[in-house]
Amino acid sequence: MRQLHAQLQPLAAPSLVSAAPALNFVWEDATPFGAIAQHLVNRTQFARMEHSLSNILSNVTLYNGNASAHDFVLEKGNIFNTNQNGGELVLTLTEANGGTRISSTRYVHYGTISALIRTSKWAGVVTAFITMSDVKDEIDWEWPGTQVTEAQTNYFWLGHADYSAGHGTTVKDLSDTYVNYHNYTIDWQEQELNWFIDGKVVRTLKKADTLNNGRYEYPSTPSRVQLSLWPAGINSSAPGTIEWAGGMINWQDPDYIAAGQFSAIVKEVSVKCAPLTGVTNASAMTSYTYSGNDSTGVPAVQVTNQSTLLGGAIPGVSVGYNFWLGVGAGMLCAVAGVFSTVL
Numbered sequence: 001m002r003q004l005h006a007q008l009q010p011l012a013a014p015s016l017v018s019a020a021p022a023l024n025f026v027w028e029d030a031t032p033f034g035a036i037a038q039h040l041v042n043r044t045q046f047a048r049m050e051h052s053l054s055n056i057l058s059n060v061t062l063y064n065g066n067a068s069a070h071d072f073v074l075e076k077g078n079i080f081n082t083n084q085n086g087g088e089l090v091l092t093l094t095e096a097n098g099g100t101r102i103s104s105t106r107y108v109h110y111g112t113i114s115a116l117i118r119t120s121k122w123a124g125v126v127t128a129f130i131t132m133s134d135v136k137d138e139i140d141w142e143w144p145g146t147q148v149t150e151a152q153t154n155y156f157w158l159g160h161a162d163y164s165a166g167h168g169t170t171v172k173d174l175s176d177t178y179v180n181y182h183n184y185t186i187d188w189q190e191q192e193l194n195w196f197i198d199g200k201v202v203r204t205l206k207k208a209d210t211l212n213n214g215r216y217e218y219p220s221t222p223s224r225v226q227l228s229l230w231p232a233g234i235n236s237s238a239p240g241t242i243e244w245a246g247g248m249i250n251w252q253d254p255d256y257i258a259a260g261q262f263s264a265i266v267k268e269v270s271v272k273c274a275p276l277t278g279v280t281n282a283s284a285m286t287s288y289t290y291s292g293n294d295s296t297g298v299p300a301v302q303v304t305n306q307s308t309l310l311g312g313a314i315p316g317v318s319v320g321y322n323f324w325l326g327v328g329a330g331m332l333c334a335v336a337g338v339f340s341t342v343l
Contacts, residue, residue: 067105099230107222110274121178124233124249137219145246157217215296
């Protein structure tokens with residue numbers, strides 16, 4: 001199995017990685033790295049993982065940039081495994097923890113990302129499955145509030161939140177997303193972005209249609225995969241956010257009192273990375289880095305052999321949590337491969 005790396009990682013710590021609860025993902029090359037045209041989908045069944053979460057690093061401060069040791073990191077909140085139905089990851093929201101987010105240790109620069117999810121169902125509570133880059137390119141699936149027959153798609157370019165531009169859409173008439181698993185997919189390619197539900201395309205965005213003032217406002221920078229459950233209906237949120245999420249959270253809700261938490265459940269995640277193109281000596285490449293902006297202000301991305309490990313990323317740079325904010329090199333998505341997990 002060959003591992004790659006990618007720049008722009010958001011986590012780091014001064015100590016070694018330690019074993020901790022985590023997801024089990026498998027990355028496998030279909031061919032030697034230099035031959036990147038083929039892709040092998042290797043879907044590992046969760047039932048074979050003994051209901052383990054050993055590939056999610058539960059202490060974000062212990063991450064040292066070695067993405068081969070863990071597939072995800074728990075950046076905030078609490079997770080556990082139901083040990084039911086072959087294993088399921090539970091994301092929790094409590095009044096105390098402020099929500100839960102896990103993020104992949106590798107970066108994807110185009111590819112197909114899918115997740116099998118049962119969402120939350122409570123006013124003010126939002127389930128999210130997104131990609132996020134260090135410069136705030138973002139592609140979203142979100143489920144706000146009580147609307148369990150709907151799913152929302154959205155995208156952002158460099159963090160520009162232009163809601164008047166109509167970037168968000170709503171998919172209606174789904175079977176109950178709290179009761180039923182649905183397979184949600186982000187198929188992100190260089191020229192086109194598609195959102196799928198249960199194998200059916202529900203939205204298409206073409207890069208050509210994002211041209212504005214001479215530049216393409218289209219997500220184009222290496223991104224991490226994130227799954228989260230977060231509180232939109234709280235006093236610190238903007239009024240529009242609270243309204244979008246269905247109102248304020250009721251911390252006295254009978255479901256919350258009985259379980260001690262709100263929750264969303266993830267059964268499986270898979271990532272199939274797009275092949276690198278136009279890269280010389282691809283087999284030696286290990287990371288993505290930013291090399292400044294192009295003439296239109298769009299960040300330029302390079303594929304390099306720079307290390308992603310703490311102390312090896314950029315000589316002379318001290319690495320702490322801000323490493324995750326864009327200083328240094330992060331692990332590439334495994335090219336010609338897929339990682340799958342049973343949670």
